[in-house]
Amino acid sequence: MKSEIEVFRKFIRNKGLRKTPEREQVVRAVFAIHDHFDVDELYALLRRENEKISKATIYRTIPLLLESGLIQEAYFEDGHLHYEHIYGHDHHCHLRCLDCGKVIEFTEETVKDVEGKVGERYDFLVTGHKLEVYGHCGKCRVHK
Amino acid sequence: MKSEIEVFRKFIRNKGLRKTPEREQVVRAVFAIHDHFDVDELYALLRRENEKISKATIYRTIPLLLESGLIQEAYFEDGHLHYEHIYGHDHHCHLRCLDCGKVIEFTEETVKDVEGKVGERYDFLVTGHKLEVYGHCGKCRVHK
DNA sequence: CTACTGTTGCGACTCATTCTCAATAAGGAT
DNA sequence: ATCCTTATTGAGAATGAGTCGCAACAGTAG
Numbered sequence: 437m438k439s440e441i442e443v444f445r446k447f448i449r450n451k452g453l454r455k456t457p458e459r460e461q462v463v464r465a466v467f468a469i470h471d472h473f474d475v476d477e478l479y480a481l482l483r484r485e486n487e488k489i490s491k492a493t494i495y496r497t498i499p500l501l502l503e504s505g506l507i508q509e510a511y512f513e514d515g516h517l518h519y520e521h522i523y524g525h526d527h528h529c530h531l532r533c534l535d536c537g538k539v540i541e542f543t544e545e546t547v548k549d550v551e552g553k554v555g556e557r558y559d560f561l562v563t564g565h566k567l568e569v570y571g572h573c574g575k576c577r578v579h580k
Numbered sequence: 581m582k583s584e585i586e587v588f589r590k591f592i593r594n595k596g597l598r599k600t601p602e603r604e605q606v607v608r609a610v611f612a613i614h615d616h617f618d619v620d621e622l623y624a625l626l627r628r629e630n631e632k633i634s635k636a637t638i639y640r641t642i643p644l645l646l647e648s649g650l651i652q653e654a655y656f657e658d659g660h661l662h663y664e665h666i667y668g669h670d671h672h673c674h675l676r677c678l679d680c681g682k683v684i685e686f687t688e689e690t691v692k693d694v695e696g697k698v699g700e701r702y703d704f705l706v707t708g709h710k711l712e713v714y715g716h717c718g719k720c721r722v723h724k
Numbered sequence: 725c726t727a728c729t730g731t732t733g734c735g736a737c738t739c740a741t742t743c744t745c746a747a748t749a750a751g752g753a754t
Numbered sequence: 755a756t757c758c759t760t761a762t763t764g765a766g767a768a769t770g771a772g773t774c775g776c777a778a779c780a781g782t783a784g
Contacts (some may be wrong), residue, residue, distance in 0.1 A: 571706035
């Protein structure tokens with residue numbers, strides 16, 4: 437399997453865009469975070485490493501990462517979007533506690549079937565889905 | 581079944597909040613729109629009816645509607661959240677075209693089963709879910 | 725190496741949402 | 755019905771995420 441940076445380079449080339457160190461640093465940072473992330477976290481990580489990449493460039497790189505299939509939007513919280521890398525990972529869904537905000541990842545095959553059924557029913561070429569299940573975790577139920 | 585305004589009044593009373601005409605106008609407006617909506621649309625609708633309710637009040641009412649279970653977040657698009665009323669409606673999921681942005685609602689029972697399974701597996705009291713399936717609709721595939 | 729043009733960084737800008745605060749008005753107590 | 759306390763409202767200022775314009779810079783094709 438190709439590394440994420442190879443996938444990215446191929447994507448960039450196919451789109452006729454330019455390979456730049458800034459973009460590649462962003463890709464590296466994204467895959468260095470093994471969790472959900474937002475733009476500020478990427479920026480902080482890069483600054484910690486003394487990479488001087490502007491936030492604008494990060495914002496400009498995000499759509500490329502989305503389009504190349506390396507990352508996807510995970511959820512909207514605290515007034516901004518959070519992402520996660522998906523390349524090289526099994527697809528997973530999120531289980532969120534409405535009280536403490538904890539997010540658990542889980543995998544569930546049956547959702548794949550839904551994709552197929554729905555795509556056929558409405559003549560869609562389905563490329564993915566996002567399932568978020570929410571409720572109250574055990575800990576938070578006890579504290580009431 | 582209780583009307584949405586009754587549900588809202590009960591919620592307000594239980595929370596020790598005050599029943600105000602502004603809040604009730606917002607509830608009315610929300611249920612007058614039979615589709616997804618955002619804050620601007622609510623505001624425009626109320627203005628058209630010559631209700632002079634400030635946007636701040638609408639923003640302050642949204643969390644109450646969410647907490648009372650009358651509405652839920654539907655999706656994030658164009659830089660802001662969109663909502664939909666859910667009280668009195670069967671639960672449904674969204675199928676979105678990544679090209680033209682069209683959103684189709686569909687119902688799918690099997691997702692309910694996922695809720696149960698996952699809730700048990702992680703000791704969650706599951707209260708709901710949000711499933712968005714995306715891809716490319718027939719029309720947009722032709723136009724390429 | 726050169727020329728062309730895409731990309732970057734910076735700061736200014738936009739726009740959604742929240743906050744501040746004075747004026748208003750629920751709602752319980754009298 | 756009136757008073758009093760305090761939640762709520764409206765208006766505009768403030769915040770903060772994300773975008774844009776532009777001049778300097780740097781890939782890449784030839």
